[in-house]
Amino acid sequence: MPDPVLPSPDDAAPVPTGVPGLDHILEGGYAANRAHLIEGRPGSGKTTLALQFLLDGARLGERCLYITLSESRRELVSVATRHGWSLEGVEIFELVPPELSLDPRQQQSLVHSSDLELGETVRLAIAEIDRIKPQRVVFDSLSEIRLLSQGSLRYRRQVLALRSYLLIHDTTALLLDDLTAEQDDLNLHSLCHAVIQLEQLAPLYGGERRRLRVIKMRGTHFRGGYHDFVIRRGGLTVFPRLIAAEHHHSYDIDRLGSGNAGLDALLGGGLDRGTSTMLLGPSGVGKSSTALAYVTAALARGERGLILSFDEPTGILMRRAAGLGMDVAGAMADGHLRVEQIDPAEVSPGELAAMVRDAVEREGVRLVLIDSLTGYQNAMPGEQYLLLQMHEILTYLNQQGVTTLLVLAQHGLVGQMSATVDLTYLSDTVVLFRFFEADGHLRRAVSVVKKRVGPHEDTIRELRIAGDGLRVGEPLAGFRGVLTGVPSYHGAPGRLLAEREQSEQDRPGRDSHERE
Incomplete structure (x- = not known):
């Protein structure tokens, strides 16, 4: 009987998130070569968090790819510009109708996602991943796949196929989901290595409050509970929940x-x-x-x-x-x-x-x-x-x-x-x-x-x-x-x-x- 194949020591090693404070919550960062589900209602900060992840990878010299079915390249560039970022080093692959992509200089192929069958949409995304061979990938968003699936079983199978392909090719991925279904679909929670939920709260008076919670992270200790975060120029900053027992310091009594x-x-x-x-x-x-x-x-x-x-x-x-x-x-x-x-x-x-x-x-x-x-x-x-x-x-x-x-x-x-x-x-x-x-x-x-x-x-x-x-x-x-x-x-x-x-x-x- 052949010996079992053991994973390398670097498998699932922490990968920096690019978000101040989030690495501390995740005990080092995302897990390498795994798929992570980032879910939250529109406006909660998913796109900003995803861009920070890719920009951090580009800064480290890694190949990064943003696959978008919901936002055009122009919109993503506009978001980056408002934060003072340049998307140089980040490949953007659009699966949106041409009328939503107004940049005539863009070199990527434009595909009508509304005219595609589900299988062809996933195939095109996998083909782009195979062409670029990225180390970091963002897939935005799974809501479009859910709509094309027209059924939870087919939806789960397609996401499972995408996740398996990313794992085989040693890619660290963020899968974004805006929770626009009538009921929050928990199918993905069992498929993904980690689940991070972003929330935006609107008090009766004052500015909105944002917080995140790590629902699961396989094989890794993480800091549970809610953690406040803000989105300002320069990106998203997370404030880990204070645990006083971890901060003991000796001092002179006077x-x-x-x-x-x-x-x-x-x-x-x-x-x-x-x-x-x-x-x-x-x-x-x-x-x-x-x-x-x-x-x-x-x-x-x-x-x-x-x-x-x-x-x-x-x-x-x-x-x-x-x-x-x-x-x-x-x-x-x-x-x-x-x-x-x-x-x-x-x-x-x-x-x-x-x-x-x-x-x-x-x-x-x-x-x-x-x-x-x-x-x-x-x-x-x-x-x-x-x-x-x-x-x-x-x-x-x-x-x-x-x-x-x-x-x-x-x-x-x-x-x-x-x-x-x-x-x-x-x-x-x-x-x-x-x-x-x-x-x-x-x-x-x-x-x-x-x-x-x-x-x-x-x-x-x-x-x-x-x-x-x-x-x-x-x-x-x-x-x-x-x-x-x-x-x-x-x-x-x-x-x-x-x-x-x-x-x-x-x-x-x-x-x-x-x-x-």
Whole structure:
């Protein structure tokens, strides 16, 4: 009995896809000498993905062929031009009516696909493959074969014949299917080595969202689940789903102070490296200003920072920081601080996670501020996904030794308040801010209600935002109900910041220049 023929070591070896991020999901790329099914509705990005695959092969000196039954050469060239590509090195074979191909200089034969029998259509495609002997092939699309087949059995047999021919001739192929049948046909899933599905989602407001999922990949581990991707000039970019457990990094344990003695005393000396802190309270109470104090303190230590701003433009943020005596503009100019203004209607969660990873791993960012989670929630399709996404991002940042600040606005200004989503259990530290009224003035209070790492004060202190920065007073003794926003005062006068400042100015011996 003859020995069985064993495949070569390079058989089904990874072949680069030419799509940033997709090789990571496929553990190296497509399988060499195999047929891959790329399916998705019209507009989901199949053609762009296929062209990137062929262009990458042409760059490596491989022979590449695009067989099209649905788009003309002119349309493909137009797509490539809009992305800034040249299709030099990529052969295009058209099986479309002549009236749809308007380039008089084209050298390929034009065949009326509507007048062809199914067998002749497949035969012509195989003949072109045999003539060029390509290493990479794209067949666009199988929907035309399905229509000519007029039956699932005949359709399956023709696709099987095409797939077998490609396998015999050591060709790596992408078979595109636009799912235009009344019901999605799963016949091809069992015939192809891999199945990748592209989706385009249209939210009620904002730009469309695109994502892909690898349904199968024989004999190869791949990253399951949905992965966001975008199509911009230059092609398609995939953002692999973040898995925090794969990104552990050792770091030195220390604390980050704010430069404000009272605020650091509340937090037991400052924020611990590799932890996340949530600043929770109503709008305008001082959450973002407090977070900026820690950002500027980290910059002063020579660290790099990232601010993801959902709620205010970069210009307003710079002006507000300058009004507090914090040099944010200078840090942005010298590259130590990166401020990204995020439009929740246009940025997908996967792209946002990739932005954070890029800042940490390539730029060495050690502090990240997300302002605010309310805006970030608008970028997510639902609350349950926000919890899962934030869990992965915070775990990733913690394992990288990054200090994370999260700002979350609550509904209401005084009295009973609530948040749209509860993320306090994910945060290592929770700092609570409140407005309260005393002697006809609106005042601010700050307290630490949770800290997993190290001790913290259990007092409530007054917070004041001034032109020279933040001021934190002594513990608010004599007050009751400050955290409810409706306090009552039962102590002696002179315990609040403004009153103490006034009493100091009225002390005997204090000249006018000192008071100024």
